[in-house]
Amino acid sequence: MKATGIIIGAGIIGSAIAYELSRKGLTDLHVVDPDLEGTLSSTERNAGGVRHLWEQPINRELARHSIALFEKIKTEIGFHQTGYLWLFGKGEEKSGEDMLARTQSHQLNYEQLSISEIKSKYPFIDKTDDLAFAIFGARDGLINSNSLKQYFRNEAKKRGVIFHDRHVVHGMKETPHGAEISLSTVTSDIAAEDHLKNPFPLLKKEGDLNWQADFVILAAGAWSRELLLPHIKHPLISPIRRQIVLFKAENFDMNSYGMVVDTSRVYFHPEGGNILAGLVLKNEAQGYRFDVDKDFFESHLWPALYERSSSLEKLKPITGWGGLYSYTPDTSGILGKIPKTKSLYECHSFTGRGVMQSYGAAIAITELIINGRFETLQASCLSRKRFLAGNESELLPEGLHI
Numbered sequence: 001m002k003a004t005g006i007i008i009g010a011g012i013i014g015s016a017i018a019y020e021l022s023r024k025g026l027t028d029l030h031v032v033d034p035d036l037e038g039t040l041s042s043t044e045r046n047a048g049g050v051r052h053l054w055e056q057p058i059n060r061e062l063a064r065h066s067i068a069l070f071e072k073i074k075t076e077i078g079f080h081q082t083g084y085l086w087l088f089g090k091g092e093e094k095s096g097e098d099m100l101a102r103t104q105s106h107q108l109n110y111e112q113l114s115i116s117e118i119k120s121k122y123p124f125i126d127k128t129d130d131l132a133f134a135i136f137g138a139r140d141g142l143i144n145s146n147s148l149k150q151y152f153r154n155e156a157k158k159r160g161v162i163f164h165d166r167h168v169v170h171g172m173k174e175t176p177h178g179a180e181i182s183l184s185t186v187t188s189d190i191a192a193e194d195h196l197k198n199p200f201p202l203l204k205k206e207g208d209l210n211w212q213a214d215f216v217i218l219a220a221g222a223w224s225r226e227l228l229l230p231h232i233k234h235p236l237i238s239p240i241r242r243q244i245v246l247f248k249a250e251n252f253d254m255n256s257y258g259m260v261v262d263t264s265r266v267y268f269h270p271e272g273g274n275i276l277a278g279l280v281l282k283n284e285a286q287g288y289r290f291d292v293d294k295d296f297f298e299s300h301l302w303p304a305l306y307e308r309s310s311s312l313e314k315l316k317p318i319t320g321w322g323g324l325y326s327y328t329p330d331t332s333g334i335l336g337k338i339p340k341t342k343s344l345y346e347c348h349s350f351t352g353r354g355v356m357q358s359y360g361a362a363i364a365i366t367e368l369i370i371n372g373r374f375e376t377l378q379a380s381c382l383s384r385k386r387f388l389a390g391n392e393s394e395l396l397p398e399g400l401h402i
Contacts, residue, residue, distance in 0.1 A: 029162070
């Protein structure tokens with residue numbers, strides 16, 4: 001089979017790229033994924049937060065361009081700009097003031113709230129003795145990640161993009177005429193899920209189909225690492241589980257509020273009449289895990305919520321899940337050509353912010369492919385060349401990857 005372009009991975013990033021490439025007029029595009037429904041996809045297991053606030057300029061720009069689109073189609077994708085509230089404790093004043101200064105210098109719509117203003121805007125936050133102040137972003141909010149992914153896909157399909165389900169890619173390589181991928185199909189949802197939980201055995205096998213294309217884009221998120229190994233000795237990608245729990249609070253309805261990021265770095269927001277909360281544990285080992293630790297809610301979430309609000313003292317867990325962040329050494333994404341290749345590209349590992357930076361990333365990689373250079377966003381800094389020895393000054397450490 002021959003194509004103009006093949007995208008490996010149909011999550012939010014791969015779907016956004018398909019949308020933008022087709023919008024710019026490219027045809028004969030194909031997207032392959034072992035599980036189009038996204039049973040274990042990071043997109044489906046996303047917390048749904050969207051914000052402008054980041055430490056690194058490129059991350060702010062990726063989010064800015066993405067959110068500009070979300071605002072135009074907010075009804076179709078369930079984007080509700082209910083705001084983001086960041087709480088800072090006593091002793092954290094310097095980091096909070098630095099964060100606020102960055103928002104002001106880049107003309108982002110954030111404001112500092114005093115303790116009395118926090119209580120006025122979020123009256124259920126009534127345990128504030130340890131707090132110094134908060135930062136609030138009114139244009140940030142919550143989004144239905146699945147609806148956004150489906151929007152990208154549906155628009156791409158209208159322009160002829162084909163999405164292939166249950167397709168496992170075993171490898172990719174350059175050829176004298178472009179690029180080639182080796183793949184095979186899995187016969188059931190169970191087989192697809194098994195691959196996503198343990199990709200190593202299948203990736204060591206040869207595929208039974210070879211597809212050729214002018215270019216291939218690797219956008220498989222946390223699963224990108226294994227496909228990079230033949231090209232890069234140390235891909236520098238780590239799949240890290242982020243645990244989330246959905247629960248109900250007795251006699252408290254949070255639906256009129258937005259995202260809250262506590263000083264404990266537990267984040268929580270309303271979700272379908274309930275409340276969703278999550279946290280990445282500092283000692284979390286890398287691996288393809290999608291469960292929730294038995295004591296996670298009781299040991300990590302409930303104590304932090306109890307200490308913040310009397311409305312969150314009596315909580316009943318409903319369900320929970322694990323989703324993957326794909327970490328890089330500086331927790332900023334990787335976008336550009338795979339080193340020493342002309343037709344292999346990569347766009348992945350945004351460390352939990354794939355949804356809120358998806359369209360910005362799609363704009364950048366599309367311009368690189370079609371025009372041979374970045375234009376709208378100066379995204380060359382996201383090349384993995386920054387990780388080479390001697391390039392330490394080019395790293396993009398991002399501390400706000402919550």
